[in-house]
Structures are given as structure tokens and as C-alpha cells.
Amino acid sequence: MKILVALLSLLAILLVALPGPLYKHQILELAPAFAALRYAVYVGIAALVLLLVQIIFMRKNISWPVTAISAVFAIVAIALPVSMMGKAKSVPPIHDISTDLVNPPNFVAIAALRADAPNPAEYAGEETAKQQREAYPELITEIYQQSSEQLFEVAQAAVNDLGWTLVNANKAAGLIEATDETTWFGFKDDVVIRISNTGEERFLDVRSKSRVGKSDLGKNAERIHTLLDAINAKL
Incomplete structure (x- = not known):
């Protein structure tokens, strides 16, 4: 026995x-x-x-x-x-989270890396947006008074500090793309950060999407929160 x-x-x-x-x-x-x-x-x-x-x-x-x-x-x-x-x-069975649900940031350089991924690079759609609004209503576009250059540098530094793999940093387009890999299963989730200008304010949006799986167990929303906390701490 x-x-x-x-x-x-x-x-x-x-x-x-x-x-x-x-x-x-x-x-x-x-x-x-x-x-x-x-x-x-x-x-x-x-x-x-x-x-x-x-x-x-x-x-x-x-x-x-x-x-x-x-x-x-x-x-x-x-x-x-x-x-x-x-x-x-x-948590809802979704894997594509964005702070902008009307015009989510698009993957550019990362799109090619996701070519063979079960989850396509395109945004998951309105049904996903509806579930996100109910589950994570706090995830919205962040507004800043700092310059685009400063915000871009801080966002890129936050990505590096978090240990994500930087794929694209296009300051002129206000676009940063990176990949985060989970420790246990090694799941690769992609992140795109978009910085845009409107008068005296800067708008920062983040989108995080899993390459595989239907449900992300809340990981993408958690990742966005972590990134925004890191950016705000630096500012």
C-alpha cells in the first residue's frame, strides 16, 4: 500500500x-x-x-x-x-483584449509571425468586444499630457523591463509591437501599443492577443494592466 x-x-x-x-x-x-x-x-x-x-x-x-x-x-x-x-x-472565453474596441490597434510586423497561428492577427470581432466590456470595463484608452516622444520612450522601456521580446518600434507611426511568452507552457501572446496625437493630449491604446487557445484565463487583460501600471509608474 x-x-x-x-x-x-x-x-x-x-x-x-x-x-x-x-x-x-x-x-x-x-x-x-x-x-x-x-x-x-x-x-x-x-x-x-x-x-x-x-x-x-x-x-x-x-x-x-x-x-x-x-x-x-x-x-x-x-x-x-x-x-x-x-x-x-x-472569465469570458476570449483571447483578444484591447483598450480600443471600436478601432483596435492592428498588428503590423507581428502579423507575419502569426501567419500559422490558430488565432489570426485580425481582431476577434464584436462578440469578443461585448464580452470584454462586461468583464473588463476598466480597460479603456489612456490619455496623457506628455509628449509623444516621451510617451513612446517610456512605453518601450516598460516593454523591455517586463522582459517581452520587442518586435517593432516605429516612433514615427507611434507603434510598438512585442511578444510575451508564458513561463510554464510557453504560450506566445502578442502585444501592440499605439500612441496617437489629438491637440494637447496623447492617446495610448494597447491590444494583447493569444496565438493559440479559445480562453486566455484572463492573461491578456492582466498583461495590459501590468503594462499600463509600468508606464504610469515611470511617468
């Missing part, structure tokens, strides 16, 4: 830990990677049930350090996928 519990707990944590890196290095497709996370929950639950049986009926034969480690592995294997599922249910 002890060996079985230990093996199940180890299997559960591996089913959580390995799918991300395996997908990131193109060893595993996305569908089986997500399936592994679901199986991790089932295996983790089985391990906890057997642990409970062990504690109740086989207490004399328990190795408490091994039992504790097995319990931690099983709990993590259950908690992480369940947390992701909960997050998915709490």
Missing part, C-alpha cells in the same frame, strides 16, 4: 509538472497536455483516498515523512488544475 500510494502521488505531480515543458518544447500537443492535467486530478484524488485508508487502518506501518510528501504531491496535483478550471469559469 505504501508503495502504491507513493507511486500514485508521484504520477499525479508528474502529470501536472510535465505537460507544460513538453508542450513548450513541441514534444506534446496541446490537447493531450491539457488531458494530462485532468488525469492528474483523478490520480491525485485516488492517492489521497488511499492515504486516508492507510492512516485509518494501517497507522502502525506508516512512514510519516513519505506520507507527508505523498499528501503534498497529491494536493498540489489536484489544486493546480482545479484552480485553472475555476479561473476559466470566472
Whole structure:
């Protein structure tokens, strides 16, 4: 029983830990990677049930350090996928977020990088905009009094500070494009920043879009918030 519990707990944590890196290095497709996370929950639950049986009926034969480690592995294997599922249910199933929903910034240099991506470079449309308005009403065009040159330099510095890959920085067009890669699965999400002039004010819009997946688990909205916070902190 002890060996079985230990093996199940180890299997559960591996089913959580390995799918991300395996997908990131193109060893595993996305569908089986997500399936592994679901199986991790089932295996983790089985391990906890057997642990409970062990504690109740086989207490004399328990190795408490091994039992504790097995319990931690099983709990993590259950908690992480369940947390992701909960997050998915709490946000709309969209992956294209923009501060300007009427005229979203377009990808220019990045468009070619997304040529083979499941999610096209074009804006996702009015249905996505409607869901965004309900979920993230605070994401709107930012207005600044600083010069276009200063705002551009600060925005580019913020992109660099965040560790994103700068793809295009066109000061004349007021356009900055970059790619952010998630740590675990290595998902690549693209960002475009647009700075425009109107009289004495400057308007800054940001759009962030995932290359794969239907739902971004709120990551693109979070990324825009992070960028705007970094820009405002510098200003």
C-alpha cells in the first residue's frame, strides 16, 4: 500500500509538472497536455483516498515523512488544475483584449509571425468586444499630457523591463509591437501599443492577443494592466 500510494502521488505531480515543458518544447500537443492535467486530478484524488485508508487502518506501518510528501504531491496535483478550471469559469472565453474596441490597434510586423497561428492577427470581432466590456470595463484608452516622444520612450522601456521580446518600434507611426511568452507552457501572446496625437493630449491604446487557445484565463487583460501600471509608474 505504501508503495502504491507513493507511486500514485508521484504520477499525479508528474502529470501536472510535465505537460507544460513538453508542450513548450513541441514534444506534446496541446490537447493531450491539457488531458494530462485532468488525469492528474483523478490520480491525485485516488492517492489521497488511499492515504486516508492507510492512516485509518494501517497507522502502525506508516512512514510519516513519505506520507507527508505523498499528501503534498497529491494536493498540489489536484489544486493546480482545479484552480485553472475555476479561473476559466470566472472569465469570458476570449483571447483578444484591447483598450480600443471600436478601432483596435492592428498588428503590423507581428502579423507575419502569426501567419500559422490558430488565432489570426485580425481582431476577434464584436462578440469578443461585448464580452470584454462586461468583464473588463476598466480597460479603456489612456490619455496623457506628455509628449509623444516621451510617451513612446517610456512605453518601450516598460516593454523591455517586463522582459517581452520587442518586435517593432516605429516612433514615427507611434507603434510598438512585442511578444510575451508564458513561463510554464510557453504560450506566445502578442502585444501592440499605439500612441496617437489629438491637440494637447496623447492617446495610448494597447491590444494583447493569444496565438493559440479559445480562453486566455484572463492573461491578456492582466498583461495590459501590468503594462499600463509600468508606464504610469515611470511617468
